[in-house]
Amino acid sequence: MTDSSAHQPMIAADGLPLKKSLARSLRREKTRALLLIAPLLVFVLLTFIFPIGSMLFRSVENEIVSNILPRTVVELENWDATSGELPDEAVFAAFVADFVVAVEEKNHTRLGSRLNYESSGMSSLFRKSGRKVAKWNPETDGPFKEKLIKTDKGWGDPETWAIIKTHSGKYTNGYFLNAVDMQRTQNGIEAQPESKQILIKLFLRTVKMSLIITASCILLGYPVAWILANLPSRSANLLMILVLLPFWTSLLVRTSAWKVMLQNQGVINDTLVWLGLVSNDARLEIINNQFGTIVAMTHILLPFMILPMYSVMQTIPPTYLRAAKSLGATNWIAFWRVYFPQSIPGIGAGSILVFILAIGYYITPEIVGGTEGVFISNRIAYHISSSLNWGLAAALGAILLVVVLVLYWAYDKIVGIDNVKLG
């Protein structure tokens, strides 16, 4: 370097200072990379991330009550729900005014079914009163207190009004509370009655069965991964087909295969009866219960355990085991102290993958799980398509999503998402 270069900045070929020129080219490179990514990023954000975000929003959104009963909600502010008395005439008048409009727009049944999630009976109360109240004129026909109570005793119960008041906010944590078997009352947050407490049990069952499935995948996958990694590559490749074929076979095909295998008149039971191991009138009940779900899902998820284990075990030099043995270790010590610790990353990667997949499974439990072997996903699907309690479905989904994202974060920390290998 000459003396002058210490004072003058270095110049690039185009006459600009080198530093500036480099910064510009770096910026250009970044822009080009972003431009290449942008179409896909926008596509995924728009068609995937945004829908999921709006679903999550739906789990707290509760504008329906204040939209349909705007005047009533304002009047109810002044009423003390814990007093045990009915609200005054102003509330009833406001309610009738709102209700007549709602019936005209045919909104009252929607509101009824919304409130029915909180207290059963509300839906029929709204539907029945709708027909009668529709004929009233809110301006002239007052006072309404007695009149409304006459149409249905339900309006004479302070509990009804308390429920409307409790759920009148624009946002609610009611769905999330329902999702963990709690409810919102005017006295604060309480547990649901015993008979309605099923969701926590279902969450626990989902986690427990996913853990059992993960554990059985480890148990079955480890020996297979070991033998694939330690056989000469020609025979290992052949055996690999037996792992990859199920992996590539349609999920519905494998699920129907298990239905064929496990059902009461199925292949397994027939074989056992033919061998005389079980008698014909005492066939094993191995489908439509937890056992069926566990067996079928272990089979379906096993390749996801074997493949990461295999890729880790391939990198463990077989000489280490031989070295340990030549230093006097027994077979077991050599395995447990030398080989096993090196294979743990593979177990970790496979386990998280299998657990993430298992916890959100829907198809297989639905078909082979009966009522005892279903997962939380099946409940979400039920609320979306049958009971139409979409807020609760969204809340259940949000909880499941948080669990999965935490696990995914752990997976990224341990394995790195860049290191995922397919096939």
Added chain:
Amino acid sequence: MSLVTPISRKPLSFVIPTVGGLGALIGLFIGTSFGSGLVGVVGGAVALMLLALIYITVLRNEKMARWINRLGMAALGFLYGGASGLVLGLFAGQITIWFIYWLYEGRYRQSLLPYLTSGQVLWHYTFRVICGAIFIFLITPILVVMPLSFNAQDFFTFTPEMLRLDPDGYSLKHYMDFLGLREDSNGEWLRSFSNSLLIAPIATILSVTLGTLAAIGLSQSHVPAKRAIMAILISPMIVPLIISATGMFFFYSSMGNWMEDTLGLNKNFVGYVKVVLAHAVLGIPFVIITVTATLVGFDRSLTRAAANMGADPVTTFFRVQMPLILPGVISGGLFAFITSFDEVVVVMFIGSASQKTLPWQMFLGLREQISPTILAVATILVALSIALLVTLEMLRRRSERLRGMSPS
């Protein structure tokens, strides 16, 4: 298998009792199916021990013993069980005589290291048996559906005719139903199959095009917020399908309404657009992962060399980079295709009956009408996945060859 250890004959005091153990095991199955397990165990053990003794000490001719054993057991099987008994008998004959000579000649030590103790040898083979059982667990369900799909009855099980290998027990009627050629078939299967064949390729093209571009962008050396972008693009693979389906259900139904009302598009067309978009998103992570993995081994100086020789970026991409990363792109595309072709939850939530795909029809068939046509479809799909597996393997080898690695 290479010969590692010189072998020697083993004493009868070791061979005969072990052979008896195998005989007892086989006898247990035969015995229980005829009513008494205990008699079977004892009888099987004694019979096989006697046979082994005769073959080894009297006959002294391995080739002849093999044939006598195979044919003898096959004949016995035929007497008791007809055609399927014949097959089972032949199988049992092969197994037992192989086992006898494998033990007697000490062949089991042949491919093992000479210094192993007998306990280690025993463990070696026990481990092999355990692994074999797991492999059987993996593959049996897939193999079982194949013969069942030729069932002449509307059952999900093997009928006695099928077990007797009676040609009357087999038929192609379920395949006919799938193809809509039977009088009572309603053509639902073929219609849903063509829906799948329409939706999956379009979704694949969409996700491969966008995914490959983005993967090339992601593999540049300076990408701001690379981890966050990667996490977003991978997320459709991580989020449980039921949650994706729920989110998409709300979003796509309002999007569909908007497209129908404001843009005035055909309802059916909008339905297909919704399903294709949803499936394209689900396939994207697979494209991203496989293509970025291929790009790791791509020599960047090649594009610079092309630019140096006057090629513009588009020409460079199509003439230099694309041919080299093509195997990765195709395998990513296959993943995306199978994701869409196999997908049922999302399409059930956002599609309407006119977009019913093959997996959806199978799901209905399993849950509601329990139609054995499923088994025919399953067999066809297994054949399809075998073809896919072979294609992928060939692509992998080609990719390794292109990168100058020797195929393993």
